[in-house]
Amino acid sequence: MRIATYNVNGVNGRLQVLLRWLALTEPDIVCLQELKAPDDRFPEAAINAAGYQAIWHGQKSWNGVAILARCGKPIERRRGLPGDPEDVHSRYLEAEIGELIVGCLYLPNGNPWPGPKFEYKLRWFERLTAHAKTLIGSGSPVVLAGDYNVMPTELDVYKPERWVDDALFRIEAREAYARLLKQGWTDAIRARHPGARIYTFWDYFRNAYARNAGLRIDHLLLSPDLAKRLKAAGVDGDVRGWEKTSDHAPTWIELGPAPKRSPRKTAVKKARKKTAAKR
DNA sequence: ATGGCTGTTATAAACAGA
Numbered sequence: 001m002r003i004a005t006y007n008v009n010g011v012n013g014r015l016q017v018l019l020r021w022l023a024l025t026e027p028d029i030v031c032l033q034e035l036k037a038p039d040d041r042f043p044e045a046a047i048n049a050a051g052y053q054a055i056w057h058g059q060k061s062w063n064g065v066a067i068l069a070r071c072g073k074p075i076e077r078r079r080g081l082p083g084d085p086e087d088v089h090s091r092y093l094e095a096e097i098g099e100l101i102v103g104c105l106y107l108p109n110g111n112p113w114p115g116p117k118f119e120y121k122l123r124w125f126e127r128l129t130a131h132a133k134t135l136i137g138s139g140s141p142v143v144l145a146g147d148y149n150v151m152p153t154e155l156d157v158y159k160p161e162r163w164v165d166d167a168l169f170r171i172e173a174r175e176a177y178a179r180l181l182k183q184g185w186t187d188a189i190r191a192r193h194p195g196a197r198i199y200t201f202w203d204y205f206r207n208a209y210a211r212n213a214g215l216r217i218d219h220l221l222l223s224p225d226l227a228k229r230l231k232a233a234g235v236d237g238d239v240r241g242w243e244k245t246s247d248h249a250p251t252w253i254e255l256g257p258a259p260k261r262s263p264r265k266t267a268v269k270k271a272r273k274k275t276a277a278k279r
Numbered sequence: 280a281t282g283g284c285t286g287t288t289a290t291a292a293a294c295a296g297a
Contacts, residue, residue, distance in 0.1 A: 009296080010286045034296085036287060061287050062295070109297060149297075168297060203297065204284035215297075247285075247297075 001255045002027040004236075005145040005218055007106070007201075007248035011035040011064070014246055015043050021239050021250055022050050028070050029097055031104035031145040032056075035064025035090075042066065059090040065104045065146070067095045077101065083127040091124070099258055100226075101135065105146035110167030118167050121149070125176040129183070135223070136183050141258070142223040144185065147248065149217055150177045152187065155197060156216035168217060186227035188220040188253045193233070200235050200251045209240050218251040229256045 004027040008014040011032060022030070030052070035042065039058040047054050053073035056066035057080070067074045074095035081092045091106040105128065110121030135142045150173045154160040163169035181187060189198055199214025208214065222230060232254040240249040 013286055109295080111295090111297065166297075201297070206283060217297080
């Protein structure tokens with residue numbers, strides 16, 4: 001099973017690129033960010049025609065997230081994070097898809113630092129972390145996928161020294177990311193490619209893609225049982241070179257099948273067999 | 280340090296993104 005996250009930077013402006021990528025890579029589940037469209041402008045018909053059912057949380061001009069699935073319509077569990085009824089940004093959507101819980105998120109950019117936007121980013125991060133704790137505590141298989149707007153380490157930036165006072169790389173943001181992971185989440189790309197320079201975003205300016213002046217800010221975090229099923233992870237970097245493309249590239253994981261029985265049940269069965277053999 | 284580019288829309292002497 002392939003699960004991908006893709007910040008499309010305008011779902012309507014990006015529709016042809018999105019459809020081309022869906023047809024090419026056939027992910028089973030897709031988290032989209034930066035729809036930049038209100039609910040009634042989501043291109044549902046085109047997405048359905050491509051073989052996907054979707055739920056979405058739109059917003060005029062900015063933000064907006066969606067979850068697509070090929071294996072039935074995602075069952076919505078939540079839109080928006082708990083903890084701030086004043087927050088009207090469309091940045092979080094959560095669904096049940098088969099045995100999985102999928103959280104699709106678009107963490108605030110936070111620039112410029114310092115300032116109210118950065119404070120909002122940190123508050124939003126805390127709300128995400130609080131919610132993630134309840135998710136991981138439930139013991140369910142969960143993936144939290146999206147644009148986190150954080151480069152976790154120096155390995156995740158083409159030129160770290162230029163970014164130290166940027167909201168995407170400020171120490172407060174990196175520490176918030178580390179605190180989230182400490183709950184027990186696995187950063188899938190980093191787990192499969194320790195030490196590798198992997199980017200998911202290249203600025204539209206300064207020929208950044210050609211120079212590979214990139215950032216790794218799109219992440220898929222896996223709950224412990226899903227981490228055990230992680231077979232592969234990568235970035236569809238070529239998509240960033242297409243015409244009319246997003247500044248982000250699709251980022252994905254490949255999961256093995258769910259174990260048929262829980263380890264507890266298997267242990268019980270083995271014990272029974274042993275007992276039976278003794279008789 | 281600044282500005283470079285892109286999508287959206289209040290079509291700009293606009294904003295936000297990263």
